[in-house]
Amino acid sequence: MFKLSKSQIRVFILCWAAYASIYFGRVNLSVAIPQIQDTFGWSKGSMGLIGSLFYWVYGFGQLINGQIGDRISTRKIVFFGLITTAICNICFGFSTAYILMMVLWVINAYAQSTLWGPIVKSITNWYEYEKRSSVSIGISTSMVGGYILAWGGSGLIIAKSNWNLVFWIPGIIILIYSIVWFSFFRDTPKEADKYICDKYSKATAIKNNSNYSLLQVIVKSKLIYIVLACFVQGIIKDSIALWAPTLFMETQNLDITETTQFIIFIPVMNLLGMMFASFLNKKLKHKEKRTIYLLFMISIFMIIGFVKLGSYNIIIALIFLGLTSAVMYGANTLLLGVIPLHFAKYNKTSSIAGFLDFCSYLAAGFAAFITGALVDRFSWNGVMIFWIVCLVVGIFALLMSLKCDKIAVKMEKVTDNTYLID
Template sequence: MIKKIARFFSPLPDKEVIEEDNKKLKKLQWSFFISATLGYGLYYVCRMSLNVVKKPLVDDGILTEQQLGIVGSALFFTYAVGKFVNGFLGDRVNITRFMAVGLIISSLVNIFLGMSHTFWVFVILWGINGWVQSMGAPSSVVGLSRWFTDKERGSYYGFWSASHNIGEAITFIATAFIVSIAGWRYGFGAAGIAGLIGAAVILIFMKDSPTSQGLPSVMPTKEQEKSAGKAQLEVLKNPYIWILALSSACMYVSRYAINSWGIFFLENQKAYSSIEASSIVAVSAVCGIVGTVLSGFLSDKLFKSNRVVPAVIFGICNAIAIALFVLVPEGYYYIDIASMILFGLSIGVLICYLGGLMATDIAPKRASGAALGVVGIASYLGAGLQDIMSGQLIGDSKTMIDGIAVYDFSSIRYFWIGAAALSVLFCTMLWRAKKKS
């Protein structure tokens, strides 16, 4: 059985290169890029679905705030370990099949959750979702290293990173709308159907590597000759990879504080309706697309491929945005919108730099998946701890007044802001990190 699974996920064999075909290469590069971007965007729809149904789940008595924190953390913890393991596997597998299978299972989990009402079923299924979700990013990043040269990859990576925000925007607008008119069960079901469509796109249009299609490799000859194991060991020995991982972990605390609890915060602290709260948070997802798309251009053109300077600048902007979001009182709608615009732009850039591009810059190209895995496990351990702590702090602050739940969000405000500030501090320690060329 294990041998059959291994054969199924084995990379396709190299085809003989008869002659260079730039037209075919460009066509397949675009086919990979579009399918990876759309496919990973729909991965996010299957990951973010829980975040727009939290209030209905609490209101219906299905889960408490503390239980929601545990359920959310189940995904983050399994995702963290999975990101590490699957990052190392990503350098060695057929990325098309690997990515498609992960999305198919994630879709089925969402569909089954729409039929469930038991806490431990939510925990187990959402934990499974976390593991299979971790099969998406390594496949995409390894593919970017296989299909694009060093000079191209920064810009394409920035555009691909917009898939996060595309998925978030779809969730906060389309899934939230379905939940508002049909209920939380249909929200999970719709996310599952969207994921199955994404898996079909991946299987049809994504190709494993140039060499499997009879095209020459775009990697430098030195990188091609290096074994995957030796390159991955270099990653584990690089201290800057681990500093980057800490910076990304703190950024992910602030990122998922808003993504996981932002709607809940607006509904209960600032008296917005579910649609209003979802729409405000959706602004950050839309603006994040702009941030990620521009991130590669900003670093390549304005900062001469230096990622640290813009990462520090936008890290400071992220901390300011979160402070505006949580500290400004009820009744300032336009400030709430402005905070989400700034948050979206900042997180869009930071996801690109801290969440992956800087790791692939300073790691051997044969170990892009491993570098992403190290950063990923730290990032999502941070996100998971955030969900547990936020859920616990919010639940502990709850009081019932005339049958209505009232929350005191004082504690988590400074937790979220502090995490963003720590991310900037760690990022400043990366000035001397050297790129692998």
């Protein structure tokens, strides 16, 4: 267990709260949809289009803003993302026109895409090498905190008032927090008049080469194999998030109220999955690719358990599906939060984080449609088989990536070239 300085703890809290807060201004839409439909008479398809556009724009925004994040101040770009998210939510609460709501939510998506890459970059500035992996995983838990805040807070608000407040209250809270962020966050310890002793700093400074383009780094590091792993976890993680209520209602014969009471435990299990991934990664001496490989293997057994035993009891089904989601969230934190840290030597931490996040959401977008089509034709068992096939592909990709790492290590011994290894 390591200790953090007071300034490092402050940076951790600021980053965690920033990322959790934007989920309060994102997931609130899903809670408000039924009342918005009742108010304006819009179809599920129309509301679903707003949600779909959010994820597509968010994914492409990650690709763009990840690269921007390596060039400009984290403090400034995150402030922009927070204050724009706040304004979009407040304006959304006043909107009565469908097109205006769609435009505001698209802008909200792009604004929120400015946070993750720059936050990951700030980890390399503020924390010693041996602390970065655990800190990144810790900040990743903000996703779970944000979901619980959004579902619980928005649910409480809409139960006692109308849908407008579900956007006004998060908007005001995020607006206030944007000021807190800008007032207290600093990009580097030097700006905050602090000094962090990093025994790896000299080696990193010598090897640092920011002349490579993003494409050159992707090719040089054989990142395509990690991209395939991102596709896999994105497909399964977000398919569960989107389809879990329908899955339980159709396989367990539950109504929506009963289903909601059960699936609220899945975010809690996701948090445990992140903690388990961190523990396992430490046991494997921070070999992230090996850890993700084992998480994918575990997920296959969880899916088989759901298929074979899930029909007997709702609790059993919840445990197996929840553990599948938890394991994928654990893999997500390593893929999108830890692996990009290895690219600091190329000054591409934010760019790689944004690129991998883009890949994850790209796959999730396709999975939303594919999952529905598979259910219509082959039932839910067809979806489970599809997930297992995806995991097998992901495992193969990780094995190939590990093989490339071994070759890179051998070549390092006879050349002065820098290779990105696990």
